[in-house]
Amino acid sequence: xxxxxxxxxxxxxxxxxxxxxxxxxxxxxxxxxxxxxxxxxxxxxxxxxxxxxxxxxxxxxxxxxxxxxxxxxxxxxxxxxxxxxxxxxxxxxxxxxxxxxxxxxxxxxxxxxxxxxxxxxxxxxxxxxxxxxxxxxxxxxxxxxxxxxxxxxxxxxxxxxxxxxxxxxxxxxxxxxxxxxxxxxxxxxxxxxxxxxxxxxxxxxxxxxxxxxxxxxxxxxxxxxxxxxxxxxxxxxxxxxxxxxxxxxxxxxxxxxxxxxxxxxxxxxxxxxxxxxxxxxxxxxxxxxxxxxxxxxxxxxxxxxxxxxxxxxxxxxxxxxxxxxxxxxxxxxxxxxxxxxxxxxxxxxxxxxxxxxxxxxxxxxxxxxxxxxxxxxxxxxxxxxxxxxxxxxxxxxxxxxxxxxxxxxxxxxxxxxxxxxxxxxxxxxxxxxxxxxxxxxxxxxxxxxxxxxxxxxxxxxxxxxxxxxxxxxxxxxxxxxxxxxxxxxxxxxxxxxxxxxxxxxxxxxxxxxxxxxxxxxxxxxxxxxxxxxxxxxxxxxxxxxxxxxxxxxxxxxxxxxxxxxxxxxxxxxxxxxxxxxxxxxxxxxxxxxxxxxxxxxxxxxxxxxxxxxxxxxxxxxxxxxxxxxxxxxxxxxxxxxxxxxxxxxxxxxxxxxxxxxxxxxxxxxxxxxxxxxxxxxxxxx
Numbered sequence: 001x002x003x004x005x006x007x008x009x010x011x012x013x014x015x016x017x018x019x020x021x022x023x024x025x026x027x028x029x030x031x032x033x034x035x036x037x038x039x040x041x042x043x044x045x046x047x048x049x050x051x052x053x054x055x056x057x058x059x060x061x062x063x064x065x066x067x068x069x070x071x072x073x074x075x076x077x078x079x080x081x082x083x084x085x086x087x088x089x090x091x092x093x094x095x096x097x098x099x100x101x102x103x104x105x106x107x108x109x110x111x112x113x114x115x116x117x118x119x120x121x122x123x124x125x126x127x128x129x130x131x132x133x134x135x136x137x138x139x140x141x142x143x144x145x146x147x148x149x150x151x152x153x154x155x156x157x158x159x160x161x162x163x164x165x166x167x168x169x170x171x172x173x174x175x176x177x178x179x180x181x182x183x184x185x186x187x188x189x190x191x192x193x194x195x196x197x198x199x200x201x202x203x204x205x206x207x208x209x210x211x212x213x214x215x216x217x218x219x220x221x222x223x224x225x226x227x228x229x230x231x232x233x234x235x236x237x238x239x240x241x242x243x244x245x246x247x248x249x250x251x252x253x254x255x256x257x258x259x260x261x262x263x264x265x266x267x268x269x270x271x272x273x274x275x276x277x278x279x280x281x282x283x284x285x286x287x288x289x290x291x292x293x294x295x296x297x298x299x300x301x302x303x304x305x306x307x308x309x310x311x312x313x314x315x316x317x318x319x320x321x322x323x324x325x326x327x328x329x330x331x332x333x334x335x336x337x338x339x340x341x342x343x344x345x346x347x348x349x350x351x352x353x354x355x356x357x358x359x360x361x362x363x364x365x366x367x368x369x370x371x372x373x374x375x376x377x378x379x380x381x382x383x384x385x386x387x388x389x390x391x392x393x394x395x396x397x398x399x400x401x402x403x404x405x406x407x408x409x410x411x412x413x414x415x416x417x418x419x420x421x422x423x424x425x426x427x428x429x430x431x432x433x434x435x436x437x438x439x440x441x442x443x444x445x446x447x448x449x450x451x452x453x454x455x456x457x458x459x460x461x462x463x464x465x466x467x468x469x470x471x472x473x474x475x476x477x478x479x480x481x482x483x484x485x486x487x488x489x490x491x492x493x494x495x496x497x498x499x500x501x502x503x504x505x506x507x508x509x510x511x512x513x514x515x516x517x518x519x520x521x522x523x524x525x526x527x528x529x530x531x532x533x534x535x536x537x538x539x540x541x542x543x544x545x546x547x548x549x550x551x552x553x554x555x556x557x558x559x560x561x562x563x564x565x566x567x568x569x570x571x572x573x574x575x576x577x578x579x580x581x582x583x584x585x586x587x588x589x590x591x592x593x594x595x596x597x598x599x600x601x602x603x604x605x606x607x608x609x610x611x612x613x614x615x616x617x618x619x620x621x622x623x624x625x626x627x628x629x630x631x632x633x634x635x636x637x638x639x640x641x642x643x644x645x646x647x648x649x650x651x652x653x654x655x656x657x658x659x660x661x662x663x664x665x666x667x668x669x670x671x672x673x674x675x676x677x678x679x680x681x682x683x684x685x
Contacts (some may be wrong), residue, residue: 005076010136014079026077026099042070054088062087062094192246195226206272213276244283248272322393334378335619341372387424394428402427402456416476499541499606532615541602546575546582548646578622601646608638
């Protein structure tokens with residue numbers, strides 16, 4: 001196999017001014033050597049990885065990277081920018097850009113070589129040399145780990161691996177720091193795990209950064225890198241002897257229970273790169289205070305809040321979205337079952353006797369009653385699941401029991417969704433407070449299974465039954481009465497507002513707020529007429545953006561890239577199914593034109609739906625639940641009106657822009673990227 005980087009893969013005068021343009025320029029060099037089979041497809045994979053987390057690092061470094069089926073062999077391309085390019089690093093633009101590409105099925109040896117480069121980037125002598133080198137061949141030699149004077153274009157793969165010689169242990173997950181002492185007795189010992197979604201660059205850079213910081217502090221650090229090349233488990237004896245644990249990861253830590261019962265700091269992988277000394281200091285402080293993890297479960301959301309710039313508002317949004325995301329499947333299943341029961345058995349089916357006492361196999365009404373009653377039971381879980389997983393988002397698994405208990409109490413006292421929100425937040429806060437209490441070692445083993453569930457459930461139950469339950473129940477009743485009293489212009493304005501919210505972020509937090517508001521109203525056996533009108537308006541508005549993009553690509557295809565036109569074909573089905581995310585590829589490529597246009601069309605549809613008095617008992621389904629819609633013909637007219645408005649605005653706005661050289665290629669990559677991201681992370685409604 002040829003070298004991973006040669007002079008042809010080096011651009012010492014990179015003229016790109018955006019990260020997308022830089023990736024395209026460097027990827028073009030790879031394609032010229034036959035290492036990229038589909039340039040746009042590869043760039044979409046690069047941008048999809050970039051969308052997960054910015055790849056800019058402190059010190060003026062950008063490392064866009066990915067694994068892609070469009071790469072034929074592991075390849076590096078290097079560019080140096082005199083003006084600097086923004087890759088999202090806290091300290092500003094990057095002047096050293098490495099495009100790292102690995103085939104989807106790359107073997108472990110080559111991935112280890114790529115990881116060696118990632119570790120070298122933490123070496124200031126290495127980066128200084130790259131900034132001063134004057135010839136492309138010399139730069140390629142530096143990256144390969146050769147002396148520039150001895151570099152040749154025919155260097156072997158063994159020479160490429162040279163930079164990793166000092167860090168081969170880290171690639172296997174068992175690299176200790178230097179033999180230093182902490183004064184008096186043995187040195188403080190830390191075991192760490194690093195990982196990132198791709199497992200090529202950030203994983204190994206975080207490991208190198210933690211090891212260097214440990215050496216400077218006189219602390220032993222052993223890092224397990226859980227990268228694309230797999231991982232070698234740290235020896236259990238090393239873990240047992242460790243005084244603290246650091247998790248720097250953006251994907252769940254594998255076999256996390258090995259590290260349970262020790263002081264732990266859990267952060268994102270970039271924190272391991274940017275502030276290792278702070279993390280080491282934090283875990284030492286926890287050890288001195290006797291704070292340990294009660295249990296280990298993958299993917300704890302709340303302990304990722306140590307990243308700079310993530311305030312309480314951001315954390316609160318994540319906690320609430322955790323509860324909503326787990327609740328949505330219950331909403332969809334229960335709501336559709338109830339709606340089908342009404343469709344088959346009529347609107348009196350809610351008065352049918354229990355199917356346990358009366359079920360006739362040959363009667364349609366019995367089957368309708370069965371569907372309805374299963375749906376009602378499913379709906380009964382909504383508030384407990386919402387509260388339970390809000391608490392889970394805050395405090396991980398220990399928050400589940402008090403969260404579910406608080407949610408169930410909310411249902412019992414008729415506090416509804418407002419009570420569920422309060423119960424989840426209270427439960428998570430109570431558990432976090434209990435976990436901060438210094439516990440004798442003898443009691444730690446029973447904390448997660450006995451003490452925390454018992455104490456937290458008792459506190460949450462007391463607060464819900466005695467203190468805040470009645471006020472919240474009164475507020476819930478007031479909200480319900482207000483909705484039932486909506487008529488005339490007030491209802492139309494509410495429909496327009498909900499339409500704007502549904503189309504603002506296409507499946508994001510604002511969209512989910514509107515959707516949850518609507519589903520909360522129909523999450524009962526006999527929803528009010530106003531609640532069903534709101535549900536109809538929300539679903540209609542959510543269908544507008546993808547249908548409008550599909551129509552726009554049909555009537556004015558020349559305004560869109562080839563990739564967008566292909567996405568437009570899929571958007572017909574997605575929009576008809578009430579999957580707003582079908583418009584995301586278009587919004588990602590041209591947000592200033594697509595999003596405002598979608599919001600205007602969504603507002604028109606929401607207002608018209610409320611004006612026409614359309615109702616809906618099902619929380620999802622798109623055109624496939626038209627038989628369950630009240631005033632279906634006018635409802636479809638409302639959707640068509642919003643689609644036409646959005647289509648017209650998009651066509652006009654796109655037609656007014658000035659052509660920009662290379663814009664078609666850039667937009668194509670962006671559109672494909674957004675589609676790739678959404679394929680991995682679907683969002684309900």
